[in-house]
Amino acid sequence: MRQLTIAMPKGRIFEEALDMLRTASYNVPPSFDLSRKLLAEVKEEGLTFILAKPSDVPVYVEHGVADVGIAGKDVLLEEDRNVYEVLDLGISRCHLSVAGLPGAEPDPFAPKVATKYPRIASDYFREQGEQVEIIKLNGSIELAPMIGLAERIVDIVSTGKTLKENGLVELETIRSITSRLIVNPVSYRLKDEAVRQLTERLQLVVQGGDGL
Ligand SMILES: Nc1ncnc2c1ncn2[C@@H]1O[C@H](COP(=O)(O)OP(=O)(O)OP(=O)(O)O)[C@@H](O)[C@H]1O
Numbered sequence: 001m002r003q004l005t006i007a008m009p010k011g012r013i014f015e016e017a018l019d020m021l022r023t024a025s026y027n028v029p030p031s032f033d034l035s036r037k038l039l040a041e042v043k044e045e046g047l048t049f050i051l052a053k054p055s056d057v058p059v060y061v062e063h064g065v066a067d068v069g070i071a072g073k074d075v076l077l078e079e080d081r082n083v084y085e086v087l088d089l090g091i092s093r094c095h096l097s098v099a100g101l102p103g104a105e106p107d108p109f110a111p112k113v114a115t116k117y118p119r120i121a122s123d124y125f126r127e128q129g130e131q132v133e134i135i136k137l138n139g140s141i142e143l144a145p146m147i148g149l150a151e152r153i154v155d156i157v158s159t160g161k162t163l164k165e166n167g168l169v170e171l172e173t174i175r176s177i178t179s180r181l182i183v184n185p186v187s188y189r190l191k192d193e194a195v196r197q198l199t200e201r202l203q204l205v206v207q208g209g210d211g212l
């Protein structure tokens with residue numbers, strides 16, 4: 001079987017993605033979820049796993065050092081990399097929203113939006129016909145309206161707990177988000193059989209089967 005390298009995202013998606021691969025009857029590296037190893041091989045499966053920062057997964061796949069990868073749709077929209085998105089895995093479900101303090105109005109002269117997703121946010125406000133200044137942050141986005149950095153934020157909402165605990169409300173939903181299986185365009189052609197098999201086995205898990 002041809003060897004496939006799969007880029008796995010560290011953090012939230014990792015456990016769910018690993019579980020999906022296990023359900024699809026892939027032998028994942030033993031204790032991969034517990035160790036600090038960033039690269040592991042399962043020879044009998046023809047799979048090499050690399051563990052990357054979630055926003056870097058499309059970079060590894062675009063450059064072909066990973067044939068396939070698992071990434072959130074938010075990251076794919078923000079990164080806009082040359083990769084094929086072949087399967088919606090339906091995991092790490094959340095949505096992207098605009099939020100702010102209840103009743104707060106955008107500054108009429110210089111409305112500001114803080115976000116980890118500057119591309120998604122500027123596309124969204126452009127489509128709405130609204131001119132805003134986008135302020136890029138790397139985390140704790142909910143702080144921005146509380147301390148007056150921006151009136152609104154664009155961020156991920158899952159349970160809504162972070163918004164609630166910081167006194168913010170959802171103002172508009174931009175779109176729903178799930179994790180996707182992505183493929184390098186060259187690997188898609190040259191390793192078509194291995195890519196097709198992985199996609200089909202994961203598709204069965206998405207549909208509620210066990211991958212075999
Ligand atoms: N609260 C959440 N609930 C469910 N899924 C989420 C949540 N936050 C983020 N996600 C999804 O999980 C992905 C990875 O999120 P995670 O929090 O693990 O990494 P991150 O800290 O955003 O990554 P980075 O370190 O690259 O900034 C996101 O791209 C998104 O698709």
Ligand SMILES: O=P(O)(O)OC[C@H]1O[C@H](OP(=O)(O)OP(=O)(O)O)[C@H](O)[C@@H]1O
Nearest residue numbers: 139140141155156157158159160161162
């Ligand atoms: O609706 P909830 O279930 O509360 O989840 C939403 C929160 O989760 C993510 O933050 P994360 O924990 O990744 O922290 P950071 O972005 O501030 O680093 C996201 O940026 C929200 O802040």
